[in-house]
Each structure stands twice: as C-alpha cells, then as structure tokens.
Amino acid sequence: MESAVLWFCNWSTLVVCAALKLPQIHAQLAARSARGISLPSLLLELAGFLVFLRYQCYYGSPLLTYLEYPILIVQDVILLLCVFHFNGNMRQAGPYAAVFVSSWFVLGLQKWLIDLAMYLCTFISAASKFVQLRHLWETQDSGAVSALTWGLSAYTCAVLIRFVIMLALNIWVTLTVLQYQKAGSKDK
Template identity: 30%
Template structure:
C-alpha cells in the first residue's frame, strides 16, 4: 500500500512539474535568471535515465516520470529559444539528445550504466547552474518555485519507492538523492532572491 502511494507521488507531480515554469516564461517573455545550461543538463539526465529504463525493459511505472518530464523540458527548451531569439540553438541541441536517446538501444549495458553514472555529476551541475543564474541576475522572478517543489516531491517519493521495493540500480538511487538535494538548493535560492514587491501608499 505504501509502495503504491509512493509510486503515485513519484509520477503524479511530474505531469505538471514544469508547467509553472512554462507558464511563467510565456507570461513574462523573459528568461533572465533562467539557466539554459541547466535546461540542457536536465535534458541530458532525463534522456539518459528514461532511455536506459526503457531499453532495459523496466516496468513503465518505474520510470514514467522521465518521458513525462522530457516532453515538458523540451517545451521549455523551445520556448527559451523563441524568447531569446535563438531558436536554431534549441533545435540543434534537441537533435543531439534524440541521437543520445536512440544510442541506448544498441550500446552494451555496462557502457549505458557508465552514462547513467554521469547523471550524478550532471544533475548536480544543472542545479548549480540554475542557482548561479539566479545569483548572477539578482532575481528569481522568472524561475518557478512550484516547478522545483514538484520535482523535489517526485524525486523524494521515487527514492523512497526504490529503497522499499529494492528495485533499480544503486547509481539511479544516488541520482535521485542528488536530485532531492539539488531541488532543495534551487528552492532556497528562489526564496532568497525573490522579487521584492513594493506596495504603493495610499
């Protein structure tokens, strides 16, 4: 029962995890404080784990959050390119990630696990890049706290689910642990650098 609840909590938030960020960028038409490098690094990690899990024949419910998140982060990548008038850059990177995902269909498992192992470092760098972008711009007004909160809940639930069910590679569990810590760090940065609203005196 607990395991089923954790699996649902791991997947459910992912269906809307990036939506607040998408809506915020679409509303402000501004990418200040949003790290494109972080978007690319997230794409790398999602493609890695999602493709590995698919081609290794894992139960779909054990990795459903990755294809769901992938669709949303692809949309963010395209939206970033549109707002920053650098669409071609976004297209080229998405082609690279498409090739990356397909490569998991033929590379040996030990090489695939090595690539998965890089997620620990890449995932950390992704969060560091986003925190750095917020600090550098001096504002988190264009970065959604809700998006990272959803990711925090999903990663925490998936990590707990994998530990209880004893399913999944150790390196994937470590990746989820890093994701939990990283999302908490970004949320803290968003809170610290939130825009100050000045109320007009009547």
C-alpha cells in the same frame, strides 16, 4: 499498510511529475521572458532525463517504473522551446535536438556505454541544479523562475529519500537479525 504507502508515493510522484514543469512554462509565458532560467541547466537536466529513460528502455524495465520520465522530457522540451523563443534564438533549438536524438541511438550501441552514462546520470542531474544556482547567484534575479516547479521537484525527491532511508533501515535490521542469529546459534 506499507503497500498502500508505496502505492501513494508512486502515484503521487507520477501525478506531480505530470504537472511539474507546467508552473514554470506558465510563468515564462506570463512574463514573456526566460529571465532567470539557465539554458545550460535545462540542457543538463534534459540529458539526465534522456539517459535515465534510455537506460530503462534498453534493459526492458516495466513502464510504470519510469513513466514520469517521458512526461518530464516532453515538458522540458516545451520549456526549452520557450527559452529559445524568448531569448530570440529559435535556430539554436535544431542542433540541440539533433544532438539529443542522435545520443538516444548512440547510447544504445554498447552495453558499457549506457551503463557508464547511467552511472554519470546522478552527477549530470546534480550539475544541472548547481548550474541553475550559479546562474541565479550571478544574476541575482529569479526572473521567470517558478518556485512552485522547484517545490514540486523537491517533493518528488523527498519521496525518493524516504525509500533510501527505508532501504538503509531495512539493511540495518537485516544485519542485526543476522548478527543475533549467529549469537543465538553459538549459545546453543
């Protein structure tokens, strides 16, 4: 049963990630606008995705453990190109692309560098959400932001939260078993 749930969580997350940014891209194209979308937020999100992907590649993790990240990166790049296009500054895309491509190689130069980047990855990803929130609060305009994309993103996080909760409960049970084993051996 547990393996079936794990299988469902893994594959449903992958399927959701495969389509995660498509509603956002569609909303932008339909509105012919990037209104409401924070460029710094997208750049931070892409940086977080790239760091995670680079870390997984650096350590040779199995592809199925991180397959959603290349898919998300492609979608984020398309989304960024739409933002640059609708904001009328496509020329800015070049320097950002150069920074991201060069960072891919720089991160792999030293083990401590990729490890440090990975430790900061959660902070980077969280910062991207706060930057988007701040942008929405300041403009008080959601513009072409897709609620479906954010809802799908919440789903993928909810699946991961399940694993964190299960991890904590499994550790608790393990510690309780160890405690009672010690108590049982003292009674004998």
